[in-house]
Amino acid sequence: MSTYHSLNNEEAISLAKSIPGIFSESTVLNCREIGDGNLNLVFHVTSENSTESIIIKQAVPYAKVVGESWPLSLDRARIERQSLEIQHRLCPDLVPQVYSYSDDLAYTAMEDLSEYTIMRKGLIDGNIYPNFAEHIGQFLARTLFFTSDLGMNQQEKKELAGRFVNPDLCKITEDLIFEDPYRASANNNYSASIEDEAEALRNDIPLHLEVALLREKFLTHAQALLHGDLHTGSIFVTTESTKVIDPEFAFFGPMGFDIGAVIGNLLLNYVAQPGWNQNGEDLTIREDRLLEMAKDVWTNFESSFRTLWNNEILDEMFQTPGYQDHYLTELLRDTAGFAGCKMIRRIVGLSHVADIDGIQDDSVREAAQRKALAIGKNLVRHNRSVNSIYDILKLVQLASTEIGVSK
Amino acid sequence: MSTYHSLNNEEAISLAKSIPGIFSESTVLNCREIGDGNLNLVFHVTSENSTESIIIKQAVPYAKVVGESWPLSLDRARIERQSLEIQHRLCPDLVPQVYSYSDDLAYTAMEDLSEYTIMRKGLIDGNIYPNFAEHIGQFLARTLFFTSDLGMNQQEKKELAGRFVNPDLCKITEDLIFEDPYRASANNNYSASIEDEAEALRNDIPLHLEVALLREKFLTHAQALLHGDLHTGSIFVTTESTKVIDPEFAFFGPMGFDIGAVIGNLLLNYVAQPGWNQNGEDLTIREDRLLEMAKDVWTNFESSFRTLWNNEILDEMFQTPGYQDHYLTELLRDTAGFAGCKMIRRIVGLSHVADIDGIQDDSVREAAQRKALAIGKNLVRHNRSVNSIYDILKLVQLASTEIGVSK
Numbered sequence: 001m002s003t004y005h006s007l008n009n010e011e012a013i014s015l016a017k018s019i020p021g022i023f024s025e026s027t028v029l030n031c032r033e034i035g036d037g038n039l040n041l042v043f044h045v046t047s048e049n050s051t052e053s054i055i056i057k058q059a060v061p062y063a064k065v066v067g068e069s070w071p072l073s074l075d076r077a078r079i080e081r082q083s084l085e086i087q088h089r090l091c092p093d094l095v096p097q098v099y100s101y102s103d104d105l106a107y108t109a110m111e112d113l114s115e116y117t118i119m120r121k122g123l124i125d126g127n128i129y130p131n132f133a134e135h136i137g138q139f140l141a142r143t144l145f146f147t148s149d150l151g152m153n154q155q156e157k158k159e160l161a162g163r164f165v166n167p168d169l170c171k172i173t174e175d176l177i178f179e180d181p182y183r184a185s186a187n188n189n190y191s192a193s194i195e196d197e198a199e200a201l202r203n204d205i206p207l208h209l210e211v212a213l214l215r216e217k218f219l220t221h222a223q224a225l226l227h228g229d230l231h232t233g234s235i236f237v238t239t240e241s242t243k244v245i246d247p248e249f250a251f252f253g254p255m256g257f258d259i260g261a262v263i264g265n266l267l268l269n270y271v272a273q274p275g276w277n278q279n280g281e282d283l284t285i286r287e288d289r290l291l292e293m294a295k296d297v298w299t300n301f302e303s304s305f306r307t308l309w310n311n312e313i314l315d316e317m318f319q320t321p322g323y324q325d326h327y328l329t330e331l332l333r334d335t336a337g338f339a340g341c342k343m344i345r346r347i348v349g350l351s352h353v354a355d356i357d358g359i360q361d362d363s364v365r366e367a368a369q370r371k372a373l374a375i376g377k378n379l380v381r382h383n384r385s386v387n388s389i390y391d392i393l394k395l396v397q398l399a400s401t402e403i404g405v406s407k
Numbered sequence: 408m409s410t411y412h413s414l415n416n417e418e419a420i421s422l423a424k425s426i427p428g429i430f431s432e433s434t435v436l437n438c439r440e441i442g443d444g445n446l447n448l449v450f451h452v453t454s455e456n457s458t459e460s461i462i463i464k465q466a467v468p469y470a471k472v473v474g475e476s477w478p479l480s481l482d483r484a485r486i487e488r489q490s491l492e493i494q495h496r497l498c499p500d501l502v503p504q505v506y507s508y509s510d511d512l513a514y515t516a517m518e519d520l521s522e523y524t525i526m527r528k529g530l531i532d533g534n535i536y537p538n539f540a541e542h543i544g545q546f547l548a549r550t551l552f553f554t555s556d557l558g559m560n561q562q563e564k565k566e567l568a569g570r571f572v573n574p575d576l577c578k579i580t581e582d583l584i585f586e587d588p589y590r591a592s593a594n595n596n597y598s599a600s601i602e603d604e605a606e607a608l609r610n611d612i613p614l615h616l617e618v619a620l621l622r623e624k625f626l627t628h629a630q631a632l633l634h635g636d637l638h639t640g641s642i643f644v645t646t647e648s649t650k651v652i653d654p655e656f657a658f659f660g661p662m663g664f665d666i667g668a669v670i671g672n673l674l675l676n677y678v679a680q681p682g683w684n685q686n687g688e689d690l691t692i693r694e695d696r697l698l699e700m701a702k703d704v705w706t707n708f709e710s711s712f713r714t715l716w717n718n719e720i721l722d723e724m725f726q727t728p729g730y731q732d733h734y735l736t737e738l739l740r741d742t743a744g745f746a747g748c749k750m751i752r753r754i755v756g757l758s759h760v761a762d763i764d765g766i767q768d769d770s771v772r773e774a775a776q777r778k779a780l781a782i783g784k785n786l787v788r789h790n791r792s793v794n795s796i797y798d799i800l801k802l803v804q805l806a807s808t809e810i811g812v813s814k
Contacts, residue, residue, distance in 0.1 A: 149626045156574075170561075179723075205729070208727040220629050221628060222629045316586075317618070323620075
């Protein structure tokens with residue numbers, strides 16, 4: 001018998017008080033529900049007498065993004081909490097700490113990150129995060145390596161994968177990223193001005209083949225425990241620090257899906273640049289910086305991952321000369337392909353990004369949308385022939401130029 | 408609290424009597440334990456008064472093949488029984504029927520196939536099975552298609568995969584097939600006369616890379632519910648009929664592992680031919696027939712699989728032009744690679760095949776071993792460039808010729 005019900009502010013406060021060692025006995029607590037309401041309730045519990053605070057995140061049994069008619073298993077709260085715990089163990093500085101939880105009530109109480117900014121907002125505001133590429137490269141390398149057959153006992157990995165079967169949330173990705181953008185679907189969402197682009201996506205058979213192959217990897221390639229939704233809205237930043245949150249889409253899948261999510265979302269901010277900042281700042285510098293950051297995400301990931309491989313692997317077969325290089329090349333190709341899929345779906349699919357939707361001027365926004373699609377399609381089309389991160393940058397610049405010329 | 412204990416003949420008879428509809432009330436039952444004793448007890452329960460009989464197979468909590476020190480989860484009895492049920496539902500004529508079971512006692516009572524011959528023995532005896540390729544092609548196509556993302560709901564497939572996590576038995580494959588033959592391992596088992604071959608296997612870095620890539624597919628590529636151990640000792644035959652048994656190694660893995668197991672084991676019988684039959688029969692005909700059978704296994708599988716794909720798939724992304732061909736080519740390549748791995752391990756690894764070990768003449772047996780290794784290595788080395796089943800036959804014939812010349 002489930003005891004599940006939606007928490008209210010009073011219950012959240014009472015739960016917060018019951019966690020030992022966070023708040024002093026005598027403190028008066030306040031609570032505000034601050035979730036964006038898509039999939040979860042988020043309670044921010046603060047103290048009147050001190051700076052202590054916590055977050056209590058509770059899953060609701062449906063996805064509001066498409067109305068209450070899309071039911072979602074509450075088990076995703078357990079999956080998110082266990083992912084947070086694993087990721088925090090592997091990267092204590094880069095993931096919030098879990099204080100307590102209830103699987104029945106589908107909530108997790110965790111470290112409050114109110115002093116942080118959501119990275120997407122920070123990027124839109126033109127901020128610079130000089131440590132981000134290094135931090136996220138570390139996060140990706142350590143979480144992916146140590147939950148794969150490379151970095152953990154191969155029998156324990158199979159048992160762990162069995163505990164991260166996450167069909168409901170994988171279904172969202174399978175539909176919204178790998179299916180709807182290439183079909184006439186009621187889930188799609190784009191303005192009439194780019195109907196030509198949407199139609200081209202529906203009719204591009206060579207592109208469909210690449211998407212189908214990437215989808216197959218998402219469906220079958222149980223390489224490591226992924227975050228599963230690693231866009232810039234799942235990352236909190238300050239100038240010095242980075243925290244990765246919200247791993248409720250976690251499952252065992254292809255590593256490139258996480259790396260591609262980060263790079264694809266940096267590129268979505270990159271295409272939004274020309275129209276966003278209109279106060280005379282040299283936009284080329286900002287664009288270059290974002291491309292540099294995208295490149296650095298990969299190079300930091302790659303060097304951390306190779307170091308782990310060289311230092312941590314005892315298994316002789318994984319030490320076969322040439323294997324590591326082959327593995328990293330395949331990862332890079334997957335990264336390019338998944339980054340492209342993620343860009344495309346944010347333009348024509350259900351869920352968009354504020355980087356682009358926030359552009360006020362219609363024609364500037366449309367130009368950014370077309371540029372995002374051109375880059376996304378280039379990355380998907382050519383993913384299987386990419387050999388270095390510079391090939392990815394070339395595909396980005398080629399698409400940018402083509403769009404520039406065609407305007 | 409587990410009630411597990413090893414059954415004795417009296418208990419097996421009493422279990423058999425309790426199954427409704429098999430034996431008449433008044434019948435007198437006899438029981439004999441007929442297992443080869445590696446991983447299981449096998450009770451053959453027969454009636455004195457009629458032709459009715461059943462098999463009761465019980466898992467023991469260790470693998471005898473390496474002494475009692477290799478513990479094995481009894482959960483494999485559940486995995487085997489559920490695999491049998493799924494396979495029987497998909498291929499009722501090709502899989503024995505399950506009558507009853509107990510997960511606590513780790514036994515399954517099933518259809519008796521005493522009138523059948525183990526295919527390996529039948530092939531060694533020089534028998535011909537004209538329907539085999541068609542039957543096993545059907546079995547492979549239907550069991551692999553309908554347990555993959557192609558033939559079942561993709562969310563239900565994830566749940567099903569979670570119920571076939573089979574670390575203990577996968578570990579046996581990972582060690583004995585993908586690791587030991589390429590190392591100095593106490594598990595290896597070969598005569599001093601082919602120490603040169605074993606040493607060459609240990610030092611062949613390009614081969615190791617291909618084995619590592621195939622192992623990675625075995626570790627991560629959750630394509631379909633495999634039988635997992637589909638050699639000719641897991642297949643019962645008569646001239647008309649085929650039954651696939653013993654799926655205790657079942658797990659979600661790469662389809663080519665099952666197809667390659669069948670083809671690799673036919674090729675092991677093929678290399679054993681020249682020395683086996685010494686009564687003047689034209690051996691070339693027999694050899695050609697075995698190669699033809701290996702080819703027909705693939706072509707029957709392929710045509711059944713393509714028919715299922717064309718008729719059963721509603722998913723639009725899987726209908727993308729070019730995708731089916733790409734998928735089948737990848738499957739064929741995996742098939743070649745895994746067939747090669749299976750041949751190699753049966754020569755230098757722990758567990759051999761009677762097709763070759765049964766050859767009386769030392770030099771003829773050694774020639775067969777060298778030929779098996781040459782074919783196996785060729786298939787592994789070139790698996791990623793195979794484009795048709797005829798490429799596989801060419802690799803087989805090339806290896807046979809090279810060995811012929813070097814003798």
